[in-house]
Amino acid sequence: MIDISDPAIYGAGDAVATWAQLRATRPVFWNQPAGGEGFWAIMTYAPALQVYRDAATFTSEGGMRVGADRAAVEAAAGRMLIVSDPPHHTSLRQALNPAFRPAAVRALATSMRRAVEPLIEENLTRETVEFVSEVAAIIPAAVICDLMGVPESDRPMMIALTSRAFGASVAGETTGRPADMLDRAEAHAEIFLYYDDLVEERRRHPGDDLVSTLVHSEIDGRRLTNEEVLLNCDGLVTGANETTRHAFVGGLLALIENPDQWRGLREGTLDVDTAVEEVLRYTSPAMHVKRVVTADVELGGQLVEAGQAVAVWNPSVNRDEQIFPDPERFDLARRPNRHLTLGHGPHNCLGGLLARQELRILLEVLRERVTTMELVGPVRRLYSNFIWGFEQLPVRLR
Known part of the structure; x- marks a missing residue:
C-alpha cells in the first residue's frame, strides 16, 4: 500500500505517475503512514475545492x-495567519492586505527588476550556474527584505541568511547531510533574532513596512504580542521564499525541456501573464495543505469523520484530467487555467499577486537577455513531502 506522504517518492522524481494512478483509482483515500497519524489524501479537483x-x-x-x-x-494555532480561522484570520489578513494589493505590488516592480536583471546578467558568461541557490533563492529574499522594511545596510546579510535558511531540503527531511541541516537551522535562528530586534525598533519608530503593520495594528481589539508578531514574520518570510523559489526553478526546467514554449515566449507569440499561470500550475511547489474536519462530511464519496485530517495534494489536483486537458503538457497558452497552486477561498495565498509579479519579471528578463538555456548536470529534487521542488539545477545561460 502506498504512503503518499513518503518523501522518498518525491526525491526519486517519479511522483507524477503515482498521482495519475491515484486520481484514476483512489481520488480520496485514507493514507496511513508507518508510525504516524493517518489522513484522507485528496488527489482530484472537486473535493479539493470543497x-x-x-x-x-x-x-x-x-x-x-x-x-x-x-x-x-x-x-502557533490561532495566532499565526496560516494556522488560524475566522474571525481572527480575517482580522489579521485585513491588517496585512494593503501591502499585497495590486497597486502596492506594482510599486515593487522596479525594485524587483533591480534584483533580477544584474543577477541574470552576471550569470550569462559562466559555464555553470546552480540556478537553485545562485539565482532562484536570491530574488524572493530581496523582495521580502523590501516588504519587511529591512534597512539597506542589512540586506546583503539578510539575503545571505535567507538563502542559507531556505536551502536545499526542507527542515527535518533530508537524505543525510547533517552539516547542511545544522547550517540551515542556525541561519533560521539568526533570522528570528534579527526580526526580534526589528520588532522592538518598529515599536519605537514605526515605518511603512509589514513589521510595523503587525506591531501597530489593532487585531480583534488589541495589539499583537512580540511572540505573535514574530510568528507571523516567520510565516511571511517562509511563504515568500519557498513557493516562489521553486516555481522559478521548475519553470526554468520546463522551458528547457519544452523548447517550443521557450521559443514562443521569446518571440512574443505567447503571453507572459498566461505563462505565469501555467508555470504555477505545472510546478505546484506547495505540495500539500492539511486541514482538520470539525464535523462529519462527505468528501469525494467518502465519509470523513470529525477530528480526522485531510490533505489536499496540490500537484495532483492541478493535473486533474477533468479540469486540465492533457495535464502533463507544459502549455504556456493554456486557458482557462483554474489551478489551486496558491489555494482558494479564505486561505488563498496572501502573497499571490506578489508571487505572480516576481515570476512575471523573471520571465520578462529571461526572454529579454537570454537566447539559449541548457542543462549541464543532473537535476536533483527535494527529499520532501511538503515542498515539491528542487535541490539542484545546474544550467548554462547564454
Whole structure:
C-alpha cells in the first residue's frame, strides 16, 4: 500500500505517475503512514475545492502540514495567519492586505527588476550556474527584505541568511547531510533574532513596512504580542521564499525541456501573464495543505469523520484530467487555467499577486537577455513531502 506522504517518492522524481494512478483509482483515500497519524489524501479537483472553500468544516488550526510537530502547531494555532480561522484570520489578513494589493505590488516592480536583471546578467558568461541557490533563492529574499522594511545596510546579510535558511531540503527531511541541516537551522535562528530586534525598533519608530503593520495594528481589539508578531514574520518570510523559489526553478526546467514554449515566449507569440499561470500550475511547489474536519462530511464519496485530517495534494489536483486537458503538457497558452497552486477561498495565498509579479519579471528578463538555456548536470529534487521542488539545477545561460 502506498504512503503518499513518503518523501522518498518525491526525491526519486517519479511522483507524477503515482498521482495519475491515484486520481484514476483512489481520488480520496485514507493514507496511513508507518508510525504516524493517518489522513484522507485528496488527489482530484472537486473535493479539493470543497476543502479550500469551507473554513468552518475544515479548520486550519490543526496545522497545515502532515507530520508537523504537535507542540509547534499548538503554539502557533490561532495566532499565526496560516494556522488560524475566522474571525481572527480575517482580522489579521485585513491588517496585512494593503501591502499585497495590486497597486502596492506594482510599486515593487522596479525594485524587483533591480534584483533580477544584474543577477541574470552576471550569470550569462559562466559555464555553470546552480540556478537553485545562485539565482532562484536570491530574488524572493530581496523582495521580502523590501516588504519587511529591512534597512539597506542589512540586506546583503539578510539575503545571505535567507538563502542559507531556505536551502536545499526542507527542515527535518533530508537524505543525510547533517552539516547542511545544522547550517540551515542556525541561519533560521539568526533570522528570528534579527526580526526580534526589528520588532522592538518598529515599536519605537514605526515605518511603512509589514513589521510595523503587525506591531501597530489593532487585531480583534488589541495589539499583537512580540511572540505573535514574530510568528507571523516567520510565516511571511517562509511563504515568500519557498513557493516562489521553486516555481522559478521548475519553470526554468520546463522551458528547457519544452523548447517550443521557450521559443514562443521569446518571440512574443505567447503571453507572459498566461505563462505565469501555467508555470504555477505545472510546478505546484506547495505540495500539500492539511486541514482538520470539525464535523462529519462527505468528501469525494467518502465519509470523513470529525477530528480526522485531510490533505489536499496540490500537484495532483492541478493535473486533474477533468479540469486540465492533457495535464502533463507544459502549455504556456493554456486557458482557462483554474489551478489551486496558491489555494482558494479564505486561505488563498496572501502573497499571490506578489508571487505572480516576481515570476512575471523573471520571465520578462529571461526572454529579454537570454537566447539559449541548457542543462549541464543532473537535476536533483527535494527529499520532501511538503515542498515539491528542487535541490539542484545546474544550467548554462547564454
